[in-house]
Amino acid sequence: MSSSSKSALSALGRRSDAPPITWLMILALSRPKLISLAAGFTDQETLPNTETLSLLTDILGDSKRGKAALQYGTTQGDPVLRELTSLRLLQQDQAAVARWAESRCDSAGNRSAVSATSLDVSAYAPERMILTHGSQQLLYLTCEALCDEGDIVLVEDPTYFVFLGIAQSRAIDCRGVKLDPDGLDLDSLEAQLERLKKSGEIKKLKFLYLVSYYQNPSSVTTSRAKKAAALKLLRRYERAAGHPIYLLEDAAYRELRFEGDDVPSLLAEPGAAERVIYAGTYSKPFATGIRVGFGLMPEALQTVCLRLKGNHDFGTANLLQQIVARSIQTGIYAKHVAMLRKRYADKAAVILHALEENLPSSCSWLKPNGGLYVWTALPKHAKAGQKGKFFQAALDAEVLYVPGEVCYAEDKSRPRPANEMRLTFGGASEDAIREGVRRLGKAVGKFYGKS
Amino acid sequence: MSSSSKSALSALGRRSDAPPITWLMILALSRPKLISLAAGFTDQETLPNTETLSLLTDILGDSKRGKAALQYGTTQGDPVLRELTSLRLLQQDQAAVARWAESRCDSAGNRSAVSATSLDVSAYAPERMILTHGSQQLLYLTCEALCDEGDIVLVEDPTYFVFLGIAQSRAIDCRGVKLDPDGLDLDSLEAQLERLKKSGEIKKLKFLYLVSYYQNPSSVTTSRAKKAAALKLLRRYERAAGHPIYLLEDAAYRELRFEGDDVPSLLAEPGAAERVIYAGTYSKPFATGIRVGFGLMPEALQTVCLRLKGNHDFGTANLLQQIVARSIQTGIYAKHVAMLRKRYADKAAVILHALEENLPSSCSWLKPNGGLYVWTALPKHAKAGQKGKFFQAALDAEVLYVPGEVCYAEDKSRPRPANEMRLTFGGASEDAIREGVRRLGKAVGKFYGKS
Numbered sequence: 001m002s003s004s005s006k007s008a009l010s011a012l013g014r015r016s017d018a019p020p021i022t023w024l025m026i027l028a029l030s031r032p033k034l035i036s037l038a039a040g041f042t043d044q045e046t047l048p049n050t051e052t053l054s055l056l057t058d059i060l061g062d063s064k065r066g067k068a069a070l071q072y073g074t075t076q077g078d079p080v081l082r083e084l085t086s087l088r089l090l091q092q093d094q095a096a097v098a099r100w101a102e103s104r105c106d107s108a109g110n111r112s113a114v115s116a117t118s119l120d121v122s123a124y125a126p127e128r129m130i131l132t133h134g135s136q137q138l139l140y141l142t143c144e145a146l147c148d149e150g151d152i153v154l155v156e157d158p159t160y161f162v163f164l165g166i167a168q169s170r171a172i173d174c175r176g177v178k179l180d181p182d183g184l185d186l187d188s189l190e191a192q193l194e195r196l197k198k199s200g201e202i203k204k205l206k207f208l209y210l211v212s213y214y215q216n217p218s219s220v221t222t223s224r225a226k227k228a229a230a231l232k233l234l235r236r237y238e239r240a241a242g243h244p245i246y247l248l249e250d251a252a253y254r255e256l257r258f259e260g261d262d263v264p265s266l267l268a269e270p271g272a273a274e275r276v277i278y279a280g281t282y283s284k285p286f287a288t289g290i291r292v293g294f295g296l297m298p299e300a301l302q303t304v305c306l307r308l309k310g311n312h313d314f315g316t317a318n319l320l321q322q323i324v325a326r327s328i329q330t331g332i333y334a335k336h337v338a339m340l341r342k343r344y345a346d347k348a349a350v351i352l353h354a355l356e357e358n359l360p361s362s363c364s365w366l367k368p369n370g371g372l373y374v375w376t377a378l379p380k381h382a383k384a385g386q387k388g389k390f391f392q393a394a395l396d397a398e399v400l401y402v403p404g405e406v407c408y409a410e411d412k413s414r415p416r417p418a419n420e421m422r423l424t425f426g427g428a429s430e431d432a433i434r435e436g437v438r439r440l441g442k443a444v445g446k447f448y449g450k451s
Numbered sequence: 452m453s454s455s456s457k458s459a460l461s462a463l464g465r466r467s468d469a470p471p472i473t474w475l476m477i478l479a480l481s482r483p484k485l486i487s488l489a490a491g492f493t494d495q496e497t498l499p500n501t502e503t504l505s506l507l508t509d510i511l512g513d514s515k516r517g518k519a520a521l522q523y524g525t526t527q528g529d530p531v532l533r534e535l536t537s538l539r540l541l542q543q544d545q546a547a548v549a550r551w552a553e554s555r556c557d558s559a560g561n562r563s564a565v566s567a568t569s570l571d572v573s574a575y576a577p578e579r580m581i582l583t584h585g586s587q588q589l590l591y592l593t594c595e596a597l598c599d600e601g602d603i604v605l606v607e608d609p610t611y612f613v614f615l616g617i618a619q620s621r622a623i624d625c626r627g628v629k630l631d632p633d634g635l636d637l638d639s640l641e642a643q644l645e646r647l648k649k650s651g652e653i654k655k656l657k658f659l660y661l662v663s664y665y666q667n668p669s670s671v672t673t674s675r676a677k678k679a680a681a682l683k684l685l686r687r688y689e690r691a692a693g694h695p696i697y698l699l700e701d702a703a704y705r706e707l708r709f710e711g712d713d714v715p716s717l718l719a720e721p722g723a724a725e726r727v728i729y730a731g732t733y734s735k736p737f738a739t740g741i742r743v744g745f746g747l748m749p750e751a752l753q754t755v756c757l758r759l760k761g762n763h764d765f766g767t768a769n770l771l772q773q774i775v776a777r778s779i780q781t782g783i784y785a786k787h788v789a790m791l792r793k794r795y796a797d798k799a800a801v802i803l804h805a806l807e808e809n810l811p812s813s814c815s816w817l818k819p820n821g822g823l824y825v826w827t828a829l830p831k832h833a834k835a836g837q838k839g840k841f842f843q844a845a846l847d848a849e850v851l852y853v854p855g856e857v858c859y860a861e862d863k864s865r866p867r868p869a870n871e872m873r874l875t876f877g878g879a880s881e882d883a884i885r886e887g888v889r890r891l892g893k894a895v896g897k898f899y900g901k902s
Contacts, residue, residue: 008657008694009755013596016758021765025525041523049517052770056507066500070738072492074476133584133764140763145464166762206459243459289521289769304460307467311617312591312763313584314472318740319503320768 011149016169020161020406023386028400035436038400040216040372041427042288046343048336052287055326065322073318075310077131077294081325085294086126088328089265089280092254094119096264100224103261123273128296130305133316135252135281135293138305139209140166141312142248142277142295145304146206147172154192154208156184158375158407158420160216160250163209167409173204174409181366183222184210186229193233195413197240207246207277208234213254213263214371217407217422221263221369228269235275246301248277252293255285255337257370258345267296274298282324284372285337292316292324344372347425351433355423358441360451365423372426375404379448382419390447399439462600467620471612471857474837479851486887489851491667491823492878493739497794499787503738506777516773524769526761528582528745532776536745537577539779540716540731543705545570547715551675554712574724579747581756584767586703586732586744589756590660591617592763593699593728593746596755597657598623605643605659607635609826609858609871611667611701614660618860624655625860632817634673635661637680644684646864648691658697658728659685664705664714665822668858668873672714672820679720686726697752699728703744706736706788708821709796718747725749733775735823736788743767743775795823795876798884802876805885809892811902816874823877826855830899833870841898850890 028036060066076082097119132138139162147153149171155163157176167174175196178188189208196202208230212222222230227249234245249266266276273296281293297305309315327333348368355365355376365376378384385391385403394401404420423440425433479487511517527533548570583589590613598604600622606614608627618625626647629639640659647653659681663673673681678700685696700717717727724747732744748756760766778784799819806816806827816827829835835842836854845852855871874891876884 008597008697009752010595010597010599010602012599013755013759016755016762018758019761021526021761044518044522047518047521049511049514049521052521053507053511053517056504056511060500060504060507063500066504067495067498070498070500070503070740071495072739075472133768136762137764144461146459146461148461148463151461162762162765169758169762246459287521287770288523289773291764291768301460304464304467307469307616307620308464310470310472311467311587311613311620313588313742314613317584317742317768317771319738320771322740 012169015171017165019165020402024400024402027395031395031398033398034400035398035428035432035439036400037423037428037433037436037440038402039427040424042284042372043340043343043347043426045429046340047287048332051327051332051336052290052323055323055330055332059322059326069319069322071318073315073321075306075315077129077316078318078321078325079126081131081321082126082129084325084328086124086129089267090119090121090124092262093264093268096262097268099261100264119268120270120273123267124296128273128299128302130295130297130302130309131316131321132293132295132309133313134283134291135250135279135295136162137312138279138293138295139163139248139250141305141308142207143167143170143172144308145301146246150204152196152201152205154189154205155409156210156215157409157414158217158404159209159409160211161402161406164407164409174411176409176411176414177208179218179220181220183212183220183226184230186226186233189230190233193237197237202237202240203242205237205241205245207248209248209250211250211252212265213251214256214368216253216371217373217402217404218375219366219368219371219373224264227266231266231269231272231275244275246275246277248279251278251280252284253371254280256341256344256372258341258348259369277301285340286324286327286333290320290323292320344370344425347430347433348374350430351423351425351437354434354437358437359444360449362448362451363444372424374423374425376421376423378419378421378444380419382448384421385418390443393443393447394440397439397443399436399443401440463620466622468616470616471853475851475853478846482846482849484849485851486849486879486883486890487851488874488879488884488887488891489853490878491875493735493823494791494794494798494877496880497791498738499783502778502783502787503741503774506774506781506783510773510777520770520773522769524766524772526757526766528580528767529769529772529776530577532582532772533577533580535776535779537575537580540718541570541572541575543713544715544719547713548719550712551715570719571721571724574718575747579724579750579753581746581753581760582767582772583744583746583760584764585734585742586701586730586746587613588763589730589744589746590614590699590701592756592759593658594618594621594623595759596752597697601655603647603652603656605640605656606860607661607666608860608865609668609855610660610860611662612853612857615858615860625862627860627862627865628659630669630671632671634671634677635681637677637684640681640684644688648688653688653691654693656688656692656696658699660699660701662701662703663716664702665707665819667704667822668824668853668855669826670817670819670822670824675715678717682717682720682723682726695726697726697728699730701730703730703732703735704822705731707792707795707823709792709799710820728752736791737775737778737784741771741774743771795821798876798881799825801881802874802884802888805888809888810895811900813899813902814895823875825874825876827872827874829870829872829895831870833899835872836869841894844894844898845891848890848894850887850894852891
């Protein structure tokens with residue numbers, strides 16, 4: 001890039017770094033024998049081509065319905081799909097809350113005060129929803145609507161690295177909050193908030209970004225109690241901030257649960273609708289080639305996001321919305337998700353078994369209850385980063401992972417662990433997973449010993 | 452919106468106005484009997500539901516092909532569709548240049564020096580292309596990549612009002628350049644450039660936005676000679692600007708030509724590839740429910756746009772790209788476009804005939820050679836704006852148009868005409884067009900006399 005053409009760029013343009021995905025893909029493409037345990041692709045075999053064709057035959061085979069699907073929709077998104085999504089989410093939360101109350105009753109021996117009917121139905125209203133080009137677009141719109149350069153967002157340590165890419169590009173200052181195996185560390189959250197309050201930076205804090213279900217990259221789920229407590233904690237600092245502090249709940253992997261109970265979303269908490277932005281998606285649980293995500297949010301914010309979305313693209317491709325709506329109406333969606341959960345449960349078992357067999361006891365990993373990832377730690381002193389010798393050795397053995405350090409915000413107030421890897425069992429076949437982990441195990445053995 | 456929640460918004464969020472489309476749609480929805488000559492919808496009857504289903508049967512009926520279409524693609528877009536688009540564009544320009552040379556030979560009586568083979572093929576390379584979620588997304592990405600708040604963009608008087616919405620939202624300062632019936636007024640362009648140079652503001656000028664084919668809203672096409680001259684003119688001011696000044700050629704309506712010759716794009720000009728951003732789309736010529744647009748641009752800019760696109764949504768929905776690719780490969784696309792041209796020619800004839808019959812001679816309009824719009828002027832002193840009595844009278848008569856004034860940039864250096872309307876023959880049926888124009892004619896007669 002010549003310096004003169006560079007100077008025509010905006011500050012945003014000049015600043016935006018290449019995302020990690022770029023060099024990961026270049027590596028993958030340049031090595032045809034490479035087994036990728038890196039790419040967040042979904043399982044190829046189970047992609048619903050027959051089901052999608054049958055849905056499209058229903059839609060396009062009917063002249064009126066077909067032509068409506070091929071015309072522009074609205075910026076906010078198809079009313080029917082919003083209605084279906086809203087109802088589905090409400091029912092999901094009602095069931096999750098009921099199950100939660102039941103489990104508390106079991107353990108505490110008395111009836112919980114919370115009942116499923118106590119949910120604030122208006123929090124789930126289709127009017128509060130925007131349908132987006134994948135939930136990624138909702139993350140982008142939220143950042144645009146809320147954050148100026150230099151504004152602060154709290155993120156988990158580690159967090160979804162593409163979100164960090166948005167933040168880097170838009171000069172949003174991300175601060176890390178510790179993540180425990182059962183979710184966000186509340187003490188760490190409070191400590192960050194206190195620090196921001198003391199320094200006066202709290203005025204720049206706009207939201208907490210929480211990937212609450214089977215998190216990318218760690219597979220950790222944040223419990224209902226922790227989510228509710230985090231929301232309360234944020235509210236306590238609003239006076240110091242001088243404005244609302246939102247909580248963006250990214251539920252991208254919620255549908256991909258294969259063990260344990262579903263956790264109620266933050267929308268189920270009383271009054272949460274005023275502060276919670278809930279982002280979900282149909283892409284990962286149905287087909288990633290069909291990009292439809294959705295978000296529910298407070299009205300003031302929604303008004304702005306709709307204006308921005310209008311400028312981005314007027315609205316999400318209507319045909320895709322119709323496929324998703326019909327998949328829900330016909331039950332094809334529910335059936336597909338049920339099958340997919342079983343499939344990922346099997347693939348998770350394969351990778352966990354392979355890790356057990358091939359990695360020395362100096363390594364550890366978190367057992368996922370859903371999602372696509374196994375967050376794996378090499379010994380503490382190990383360096384798994386892109387520029388390190390271990391990453392190169394893995395590459396030489398034809399296996400690719402995502403270095404864990406790209407999942408940590410640039411927050412100088414704490415060290416950034418360098419010994420972690422994000423492995424995925426999403427895209428690779430069972431054989432590839434086994435072989436990939438075997439290769440990885442060999443590299444680990446060479447570098448860090450076999451025990 | 453409470454003032455406290457407003458204060459959590461970013462400057463971009465606070466600034467973004469509701470687009471005209473919002474109140475136009477609210478009006479349309481609140482009046483079921485309304486005939487809309489406003490909405491930029493495409494013809495409903497000819498939407499290709501049978502063709503699309505047959506393409507999808509080909510794609511999804513084959514397991515391997517189907518699963519590939521349902522998986523993520525790349526951020527840049529499907530290589531096959533980029534290849535097809537690149538080739539198609541090159542052939543289009545080669546034919547247009549040949550035809551242009553021929554016509555010059557005819558009129559001047561000697562052979563033109565320009566031959567079709569002299570095109571710089573590398574300007575059309577698929578590597579230079581990004582596939583986007585409609586060409587609207589390309590406009591947004593370009594603004595993000597090039598413009599900071601307060602930067603300047605030159606636009607036609609009038610121009611595409613959604614582009615003005617992006618500019619308003621992002622605090623980009625648009626300056627108007629006069630538009631003649633044969634395109635951009637070069638004297639006016641030079642005068643604006645001189646003014647910017649004198650004031651020193653030229654340093655903030657980033658690009659000229661030119662809707663070059665059957666412009667929305669005016670239906671004007673800018674000739675090859677004028678486009679080439681505009682590009683040269685911009686280059687002359689680059690030294691003063693201190694950076695490249697780009698020319699964004701928005702060719703959204705190019706395919707919808709129903710009269711006259713195709714005009715070569717700016718990519719056909721020698722060296723233009725360094726400065727031209729070419730935006731095209733498959734949505735309007737095929738189906739607006741399938742959102743696939745594309746852009747070709749200089750490498751330095753493309754690198755940035757790809758990073759931004761990765762943050763927006765990773766990439767355009769793969770299934771939609773596969774539909775478009777297959778429609779080109781099978782010839783379905785070409786056949787559909789040919790049919791559509793005929794269809795819009797007929798509908799344009801209907802609206803022109805209706806205008807002739809119903810509007811007094813104090814009104815005038817431009818005869819379109821393509822696109823979806825008829826730019827219509829009431830008498831000079833008339834006020835056709837949203838808040839005026841005439842707009843209300845038209846509404847009371849159940850007919851809706853886009854007030855022309857929303858298509859002019861906020862540029863205080865010249866008055867903004869208030870007597871114009873954008874009418875469209877795209878979405879409405881022939882009967883609705885006739886009846887809509889009849890109603891409009893009655894309102895005009897009442898306000899401005901019958902002759």
